[in-house]
Amino acid sequence: xxxxxxxxxxxxxxxxxxxxxxxxxxxxxxxxxxxxxxxxxxxxxxxxxxxxxxxxxxxxxxxxxxxxxxxxxxxxxxxxxxxxxxxxxxxxxxxxxxxxxxxxxxxxxxxxxxxxxxxxxxxxxxxxxxxxxxxxxxxxxxxxxxxxxxxxxxxxxxxxxxxx
Numbered sequence: 001x002x003x004x005x006x007x008x009x010x011x012x013x014x015x016x017x018x019x020x021x022x023x024x025x026x027x028x029x030x031x032x033x034x035x036x037x038x039x040x041x042x043x044x045x046x047x048x049x050x051x052x053x054x055x056x057x058x059x060x061x062x063x064x065x066x067x068x069x070x071x072x073x074x075x076x077x078x079x080x081x082x083x084x085x086x087x088x089x090x091x092x093x094x095x096x097x098x099x100x101x102x103x104x105x106x107x108x109x110x111x112x113x114x115x116x117x118x119x120x121x122x123x124x125x126x127x128x129x130x131x132x133x134x135x136x137x138x139x140x141x142x143x144x145x146x147x148x149x150x151x152x153x154x155x156x157x158x159x160x161x162x163x164x
Contacts, residue, residue: 015137021084022094022132026124028078029071034121036070037063068102075128089135090128096148097127100155107158 040063041056049058076091084090105119133139134147 015133018084018132018136019129021082022079022090022128023125025075025078025082025084026094026126026128029075030121030124032074033067033071036067068098071124072098079128084132084136086135090131093131093134093148094124094127096151096155097130098123100151100158101127103155104158107161 037060040059041050044050044059045056047056047059049062050056051058072091072095075094076087079087079090101119101123105116105123108119109116130147134144
């Protein structure tokens with residue numbers, strides 16, 4: 001039997017399981033955000049954000065501006081509840097990745113609405129498993145630093161090239 005040195009083994013930890021649970025968190029939070037948007041449109045159809053020609057697009061934008069930050073805050077308790085460990089570093093890394101993806105999607109909104117919408121919808125499915133892999137496995141510190149730095153650089157590049 002091949003045994004790993006103690007510094008490389010993770011007793012009781014299965015990275016694949018953690019990534020699947022983090023993927024489920026991404027889906028749950030995305031579905032919750034979409035449900036919140038649909039609920040707000042149904043509850044307030046006569047809102048000042050709903051217009052005759054645009055529908056409730058203004059309400060959609062308002063719910064998106066608040067809801068995405070609520071999703072980031074709710075991620076840590078949900079990760080903890082589903083036993084994704086370490087849950088706080090996963091939530092923080094996923095928030096960094098989410099912000100980079102959202103910034104890029106918002107920057108591309110005017111040129112390709114469909115691609116931006118897909119990026120926003122699948123951002124949780126992309127970022128939470130990636131964050132679980134980065135935080136949960138014993139990867140080299142330079143790899144972790146490089147992934148966080150590239151996420152921040154991606155965010156800054158999207159913000160600089162396509163200011164809001």
